[in-house]
Amino acid sequence: MKTASRQSRLYPGYSLGEMLAALVIGAMVLTAILGIYGRADRAADAVLRKIESPMLGTEVLQLIAEDLDRLMGAADARIIIQNGFDNGYARAQLVLRRTFHDAANKEQTLDEIIWRAGYDYESGVAGLVIYRSYSGIALEDKLLDQKRQTWEENYSFVPICRGVTFFRIEVPDGDDYVDRWSAPSLPPGMRVSLSFASPYETIRGTLDVAESEKFYRTIAIDRTRSIQFTVPSGSGSEGTESDTNDVPSPPQPRR
Numbered sequence: 001m002k003t004a005s006r007q008s009r010l011y012p013g014y015s016l017g018e019m020l021a022a023l024v025i026g027a028m029v030l031t032a033i034l035g036i037y038g039r040a041d042r043a044a045d046a047v048l049r050k051i052e053s054p055m056l057g058t059e060v061l062q063l064i065a066e067d068l069d070r071l072m073g074a075a076d077a078r079i080i081i082q083n084g085f086d087n088g089y090a091r092a093q094l095v096l097r098r099t100f101h102d103a104a105n106k107e108q109t110l111d112e113i114i115w116r117a118g119y120d121y122e123s124g125v126a127g128l129v130i131y132r133s134y135s136g137i138a139l140e141d142k143l144l145d146q147k148r149q150t151w152e153e154n155y156s157f158v159p160i161c162r163g164v165t166f167f168r169i170e171v172p173d174g175d176d177y178v179d180r181w182s183a184p185s186l187p188p189g190m191r192v193s194l195s196f197a198s199p200y201e202t203i204r205g206t207l208d209v210a211e212s213e214k215f216y217r218t219i220a221i222d223r224t225r226s227i228q229f230t231v232p233s234g235s236g237s238e239g240t241e242s243d244t245n246d247v248p249s250p251p252q253p254r255r
Helices: 002-009 016-069
Strands: 077-086 089-101 107-119 128-136 157-164 166-173 176-178 189-195 215-220 230-232 242-244
Touching: 016 089, 016 107, 016 157, 016 189, 016 215, 077 107, 077 166, 089 128, 107 157
Parallel strands: 089 166
Antiparallel strands: 077 089, 089 107, 107 128, 128 157, 166 176, 166 189, 189 215, 230 242
């Protein structure tokens, strides 16, 4: 019995120190592999964003332009534009409203479309979500219904896209732009800018994106307004000057 017990103690094995060393080395190797995989995954996501962002940005701007087309020819139409910041990100809100007067001469909302951006608290990715809502008497809205899920049927604001880092809507005012419009008349047009690029912090503490990384679209709204133009006063006379037609300028926003 004593001989058997001595032989069992002589069997080869691993000490506690050797096992701990093996575990530490294995953990270091696993950490290095996960780090490499994480960097590769982030690089792949960056490439996909560069490929998909131009297409997605163009689609969003096109949807806004299509909504603006609904106002064309409407007698009682109004546009409200507001810009601001949410967690440092530039965001905008656009309200498109058409109204009518009922038999009692009371103003009623025929339909109202709202584009709004807000900080993304759900996905964990820093940035904005752009939402769109539609309400009014005529509830059929193919553009919105295509984006809805079953649980969203009774939810007014539907997310259109995520990962937005810059969203701004401005109205031209001469050579400059204003970031608010609440006048009863329609503005002559608007410029919508959008970006998914990585932002940088400005000296004011807000976030901005390089101009080269922004998608712009200028949309004319009051297409029936008079436009100033010049015509030659004569074709054969010397020192011919151009005459400008005397038309009123488009309405300017209230400040």
